[in-house]
Amino acid sequence: MKTLTLFLFVLVTVACYSYTDLQSATENFSPEKKIDEGQFGELYKASGELSDGTKFAVKKLSSKYHKEDHSVFASDVSSIFAVEHPNLVKLMGCCIEADEQFLLYEFLENGRPLSRLLFNNGECLSWQTRMTIAIGIARGVNYLHEEAHVIHGDIQASNIIIDENFTPKISDFGLTSLLPDEDSYINSRFSGTLGYIAPEVAQGKLTDKADVFSFGVLLLEIVSGRNNFEPDLPMETVFLVQWTWKLYEQGKVLELVDPLLNNDFPEEEVFRAIHIALLCTQDSVKSRPHMVQVRAMLTGDWEISVFPSRPGSLTGP
Template identity: 45%
Template sequence: MRETQRNSFKFVAKMSCCFLFGKRAQHVVEGDDDVHSVKVFSYNELRKATQDFSGANKIGEGGFGSVFRGMLKDGTLVAVKVLSATSRQGVREFLTELTAISDIKHENLVTLVGCCAEGSHRILVYNYLEKNSLSQTLLGSSYSNIQFNWRARVKIAVGVARGLAFLHEEIRPPIIHRDIKASNILLDKDLTPKISDFGLARLLPPNATHVSTRVAGTLGYLAPEYAIRGQVTKKSDIYSFGVLLLEIVSGRCNTNTRLPHEDQFLLEKTWALYEQGHLDEIVDVDIGDDLDVEEACLFLKVGLLCTQDAMARRPHMTTVVRMLTGSKNISMEKITRPALITDFAELKVSSKPQGASETRSYPSRSFTTTEVTEPFSSSETTTQTSM
């Protein structure tokens, strides 16, 4: 484990004690040179920065709280994520995000500016990203003045892939994001993508291949082994990325129940067109004059590879980056039928780690379970066999 990650763990452990014993966060970080210097804001500072958390400054809503646009005293624009003060999940997400990214810097990951843990308030402060999320711009129903031409989409797809490859392959222990989706991909003024929202992230212990945990996320993006058995691996993130990649190329949400039944699920539609030899028909007609149809179809094939039913058939993210950038060819015979949402949407989806008896059924729609296991706690189980 690298030194900065160890420091991050120390910081979060002390923050946990802060919550348990009601101390202010400043007392935790001051005077401790070996702990990462996460800036600690007072609640009053953030209240003023967001104009008392004005609805006019609200830029997002999540399962654990709201996000507001704010301006610090020095003129810096920030995104202020206010987590639920009454929810244990809010505490868990707060600690999880601090653990996951307080010491990580990468062009394609959001940057944590600081936090507030004053009284019952749990707030995370991030750098502000001007162009909002992919779900609100590229896939949103409202008008967007952003021109998502082909080169912009390539930049976004490759950037997200590089960010995930960094989390999976370049840091120790690896981080499984567990909630890769369009609403968690934010864009800066240059349309550089940033992976955000690490509240569901998990660290993969040494020599382990997966972590078993309760299911949380959005069903259209969930890999089957995770949706059904609660088994989280790097390949779960890769499946989610594959679905996201299809959305980027097609300009369509992964699920749209307003369409005819055979067209409602993007992955199924893409697979059907691939089998028919007409992949180009799913490419967004609004891309513009710079569209490279051959490259777009290649990206769709990478998306299908990432969503293969068998985990072993899904490429690692470093390989995905090479495929998307043209430094590795795609072997056509490796693309088999992906894990389609209708294959498991009616099955019982596990809400507990593998081996637990309780199960819940979920329809084919976006969902978040009401219970999420303690971040990095002993209640999670790991398996140390080959994947």
């Protein structure tokens, strides 16, 4: 009876929709309606609107993230539903069927993944826009850690949606385990995204500092305009973090900056951004700053007094 009561309470607080409604809104999950696909599942644009006129997108969760106990799933959704911040994509509701689980998110008109802006179409984002995006992401992640007590677990460029005003909004938060304490262990079903994963995650341990590591990699991508792993590039530049360290040690970090900027950037801000990124991507969990510090360093409200150490995980000279 207690479990049933909890389940019903969650359903009252979180808007729930029928599978039939979602089928209709996505034209039976037509490939033409598919926006993106990630480790958590497939995202579809809906044709309809919520009762208040809000457009929405539907995430069909991958079966490996399904929870057989619907009350547990509903409780998790309730926790995500309560999380709200200008730099987070808002959860609008859910759908729970016998063998399918869905999440409904606000649909950002003209929204584009940051990965598409940085890597795919060669669009030139100004340095100011890049830093505004980076600071917005840092604020969103900091909110997740400090206020919502949630580890994202998969901070990456494709999980950052940029709206028509170039405001970054983090998606897919709350889909990994909540943050109970510093010694929490990662769920065995979670894999993360290659290139963004902190070293300790491979050992089965996930804390908020794993998000800090991922943010550091993402910050380097924002500065350079390239993916963290580019196998077609010369060997010394294939791995973005390793290449950055080589340039850092040679005093040539300005060579990292996206050439599309045509040298139109303040050098001091570039040095600061790269310095912060290298601090975030330290091998040692304890050596990485917390996101509240990262956010403050990016805005200039926190003096950077620590120098990064070359990670032992890097190979080569």
